[in-house]
Amino acid sequence: MDLPVSATVPNEGPLPAYRHLTDRGLLQADPAQLRAAEVLQDLWRRTRGYDPQPEDPEPGGFFARFMRRKPVAPEESPAGTPMGLYLVGEVGRGKSMLMDLFFACAEVARKQRIHFHEFMQHHVHARIHAWKRKHGDTADPIPPLADSIAAEAALLCFDEFQVHDIADAMILGRLFQALFARGTVVVATSNTVPDDLFKGKPGRDAFLPFIALIKRRLEVLVLDGGRDYRRQRVIEMPSWHMPADGRAEAALDAAFRELTGQDHGSPMRLALLGRAIEVPQAAEGVARFDFDTLCGKPLGPADYLLVATHFHTLVLDGVPRLGAENFDKARRFITLVDALYEHRVKLIASAAAAPDKLYERGENAAMFERTASRLHEMQSRDWRAQPHLP
């Protein structure tokens, strides 16, 4: 979505920006989001012009300037004031949207918005690795790492904060403590409340101080209620893109991004009763295939059923016009569409032509008429408003 932070709209912070979007009907008014926007507005106000110096001669001096009060112990929050925000809630509630709004408005000279997984891979593990290669295993990499991260960003916005593995869990406590001590402000979105992070994993006890630190230094805001706007968007999304050219591909890329929050899904293997199907890209209940991968190979009804029960949305690239010689592809496509239809799977496709022009001659061409009719119906708003039947 285009955020209303431009030369034409003066930057008065995320709350007016949010109001601007809801007033113009670009976003639906949502009381929980409004509350979050108010909290973000407060943080926006407190971080305006914030610019902690990487090497402060006086410990805690930058806090003093930031808060205009006496210096405090560097790892403590001045007078209990939260330094940042942890925005948590179920999928599609608008956490990333709100954080992006805040980020776009933030008047902090050094700011960075990054997917948390990418941050851990490219900024943390890669730099620790490089540091150890240079300085050996005995030198502590955390202080110089925190120095370099804090020098790059006084405001760090993390999307999809999550702790999966022990390697991350062991680093995070000391790293975040060091970042907070350097005055870094953190805003994060997550599907997991801090108390549930890394839950049930071996080594959790050693991780608990990190949870305590997060709760001490960040305001935890639950974005509850509301609805899954992402699901709702699929209802309104154009779903049949013709012809299957570069523009259609870009539209499918955008749809996938909008529905999953990711540019690309991960490959996965769906297996049941001795059958297995490789899904090239999957994320958040959405699968992306190209036509030849799904209908150009000897797959059968059981495979399509597996796809239709597992995913609520299918993004399908490049449905071609099929001639009589492609009767086998046509038959598979018929079976696929039947499975999608039965299970109310939302289809977003790029295709060479309208559904009734895809397969006009050949074996099962008469049967394809029903497929075309279903494909038309599956584009209607009413049909798309029905929930997935797994």
Ligand SMILES: Nc1ncnc2c1ncn2[C@@H]1O[C@H](COP(=O)(O)OP(=O)(O)OP(=O)(O)O)[C@@H](O)[C@H]1O
């Ligand atoms: N109030 C709203 N009205 C209309 N659309 C909205 C609203 N809030 C969010 N959206 C849209 O819904 C989609 C999902 O929102 P967003 O990606 O921010 O959710 P999220 O909470 O980050 O989900 P996840 O936990 O899966 O990352 C986005 O396309 C977003 O622009």
Ligand SMILES: [Mg+2]
């Ligand atoms: Mg998100």
